[in-house]
Amino acid sequence: MNSSHDQLVYDIGNKRYINLGKHCTLKCTFCPKTQGNWDLHEYNLSLHQQPKAQDIIALIGDPKEFEEIVFCGYSEPTLRLKELLLVAQAIKDQGGRVRLNTDGLANLVHQRNVLPELAQCVDALSISMNAHTEEIYNKHCQPGLPKAFDAMLEFIELATKTIDDVTATAIDGLEGVDIAICQQMAEQRGAKFRRRVLDIVG
Ligand code: SF4
Numbered sequence: 001m002n003s004s005h006d007q008l009v010y011d012i013g014n015k016r017y018i019n020l021g022k023h024c025t026l027k028c029t030f031c032p033k034t035q036g037n038w039d040l041h042e043y044n045l046s047l048h049q050q051p052k053a054q055d056i057i058a059l060i061g062d063p064k065e066f067e068e069i070v071f072c073g074y075s076e077p078t079l080r081l082k083e084l085l086l087v088a089q090a091i092k093d094q095g096g097r098v099r100l101n102t103d104g105l106a107n108l109v110h111q112r113n114v115l116p117e118l119a120q121c122v123d124a125l126s127i128s129m130n131a132h133t134e135e136i137y138n139k140h141c142q143p144g145l146p147k148a149f150d151a152m153l154e155f156i157e158l159a160t161k162t163i164d165d166v167t168a169t170a171i172d173g174l175e176g177v178d179i180a181i182c183q184q185m186a187e188q189r190g191a192k193f194r195r196r197v198l199d200i201v202g
Contacts (some may be wrong), residue, residue, distance in 0.1 A: 008051050009059045010043045016066045018087060019073035020058055021080045022047050025105045027142040028130075030198065031038075031106045033074040045073045053086035060061060060087075063096025068124070078106035081114060088121035098123040105143070107158070108151035115162040116153075124165035126194070127156050132181040133168065140174055153189070160190035167191060173198035 010017050027034055038046035063069050069091050076083050077100060088098045104127040106114045118125070131137035134149035137174040141148070159166045168186035172179050172195050179195050186193040 006049075006051065007043050007045055008047075008056050010040070010045070010094075011066075012041060012115075014067045015070055016060065016063070017070045017072050018049065018077075019045050019051075019075070020056070020071055020077045020084060020087070021050055021073070021075040023079055024074070024076045024103070025079065025109060025144055025148070026076070026103055027144070029142065030171065031074070034148070038074055039199065040074070048107075048135075050080065051083075053083040053090075056083075056087050057090045060091060060094075060096075063091045063094050066096070068097040068099045070101060070170050072101040076103050077104070077130040078102050078114065079109065080113055081106065081110065083118070085117060085121060086104045086189050088118075092121045097124070099120050099126060101126045103141075104152035104155040104159075105148055107155055108148060113158065115158055119162045122163060125159050125163050125193070126167050126169055127152070127159065129153075129170050129182055129186060130154065130174070130177070132178050132185060136176045139176070153185070156186065156191050157189040165192075167194050169194045169196050170198045171198050 008019055038044055091098050100122045114196035130141055137149040156168050168191045169176055170179055183193040
């Protein structure tokens with residue numbers, strides 16, 4: 001099978017999703033990908049190679065036909081920042097709405113504040129908080145970089161000053177995670193909060 005068979009975009013409900021890459025900064029224990037399973041609904045999101053921005057743009061269609069176009073797959077979209085910005089800008093240019101699902105570690109990875117660049121072409125951010133303490137975060141998310149938990153919290157706070165629609169998320173049902181405290185921490189930083197349910201992706 002060659003890359004032309006890769007599932008670069010996929011639809012769930014009235015949203016179109018973009019599968020931008022192969023790699024993550026985290027290795028979440030609760031993620032199907034960590035267990036070697038790249039399936040999501042009826043789609044298989046494993047990629048043979050990293051897609052080019054133009055290949056994705058060609059598949060988006062009319063973004064106004066969808067409630068929003070969401071960057072979300074079994075990878076961290078901000079690891080491919082250049083492609084992410086190109087695709088998101090193309091969607092905005094065609095009048096679409098863009099949401100980015102992210103681990104909130106882009107500033108740690110890129111060693112600079114990338115939020116002003118994202119704000120040019122991203123309408124909404126969903127940031128995976130996943131835990132209310134560093135210890136529990138590290139246990140479930142297994143970050144490859146040190147200080148990831150603090151960097152994620154700082155990213156949430158900075159994001160709310162840059163982008164209007166910012167939601168932090170955590171998964172109800174993960175051992176040791178206190179959803180009420182996660183919500184409090186999100187709201188203290190000016191973000192909305194969404195409780196996710198274990199084993200339901202999207
Ligand atoms: S960041 Fe997302 S895709 Fe990556 S391992 Fe964690 S849950 Fe899976």
